[in-house]
Amino acid sequence: MLAAEEGAPEWAATPADAIFDPQQWSRHAAAVPAERGRGATWFVGDDARAWVLRHYCRGGFVARFLVDRYLWTGEDRVRAFAEWRLLERLWRRGVPVPRPIAARYRRRGPFYRCDLITVRIEDARPLSERLTDGVAPPALWSALGAAIARLHREGVDHADLNAHNVLVDGGGRISFIDFDRGRVRADGRWTMRNLRRLRRSLSKIGAARSVREFDAGWRELLRAYAAARAAAPPPDG
Numbered sequence: 001m002l003a004a005e006e007g008a009p010e011w012a013a014t015p016a017d018a019i020f021d022p023q024q025w026s027r028h029a030a031a032v033p034a035e036r037g038r039g040a041t042w043f044v045g046d047d048a049r050a051w052v053l054r055h056y057c058r059g060g061f062v063a064r065f066l067v068d069r070y071l072w073t074g075e076d077r078v079r080a081f082a083e084w085r086l087l088e089r090l091w092r093r094g095v096p097v098p099r100p101i102a103a104r105y106r107r108r109g110p111f112y113r114c115d116l117i118t119v120r121i122e123d124a125r126p127l128s129e130r131l132t133d134g135v136a137p138p139a140l141w142s143a144l145g146a147a148i149a150r151l152h153r154e155g156v157d158h159a160d161l162n163a164h165n166v167l168v169d170g171g172g173r174i175s176f177i178d179f180d181r182g183r184v185r186a187d188g189r190w191t192m193r194n195l196r197r198l199r200r201s202l203s204k205i206g207a208a209r210s211v212r213e214f215d216a217g218w219r220e221l222l223r224a225y226a227a228a229r230a231a232a233p234p235p236d237g
């Protein structure tokens, strides 16, 4: 398991593992399923903390028989560990992502299962919801463009940049979540692929009342993206 910096709750019987068990949380505090995902994400917490617990599940066709099992190819390649490392790096560099708390895996035969705990982003909703309940102001489109540029200036290819994996808080601030299979790369065509993926997702959920409005919003996003990408690169650290 990777470090749980903020300390395990006192009730943890088997200290490290209990924090990954939603039932343990609900016995002592709160554990609420996050309804928007694949059904394996929980909001857990008590007076002192508000965390998100995610059990990694497979998508697509293999989900039918592998469900939550991944082929073991070494500790370094554990999905939750890779995401933990990427989040830790980004969080330290001031990129708007949740701070990672802990990650673990359980190995069995040629497979493993894994989980990740992150800090819950307060007062935030997925962009997919924010956009369907009204008109997105230009400021939201440009904040989105600038935030994606920040991610890309760090060289981070988000493998699944859709409107469900972008959170917006009450003040219109953007955060990115769900970095499974995300990675740091040299600049390349993947940046455009990230943008295209998001555009498809936004148009699918009907992010504007008309095509014209959508196009105007998207142009605003691209303008802000280009401006922020041209900004000085962040210092190494």
Ligand SMILES: Nc1ncnc2c1ncn2[C@@H]1O[C@H](COP(=O)(O)OP(=O)(O)O)[C@@H](O)[C@H]1O
Pocket (backbone or CB within 6 Å): 034, 036, 037, 038, 039, 040, 041, 052, 054, 098, 118, 119, 120, 121, 122, 124, 125, 126, 164, 165, 167, 177, 178
């Ligand atoms: N750090 C976080 N803060 C607040 N909400 C979160 C956070 N992480 C996940 N969520 C919520 O849980 C949902 C599912 O999480 P996600 O990590 O995207 O898993 P998956 O897409 O694999 O189900 C998100 O759409 C979001 O609503």
Ligand SMILES: [Mg+2]
Pocket (backbone or CB within 6 Å): 037, 164, 165, 178
């Ligand atoms: Mg997701």
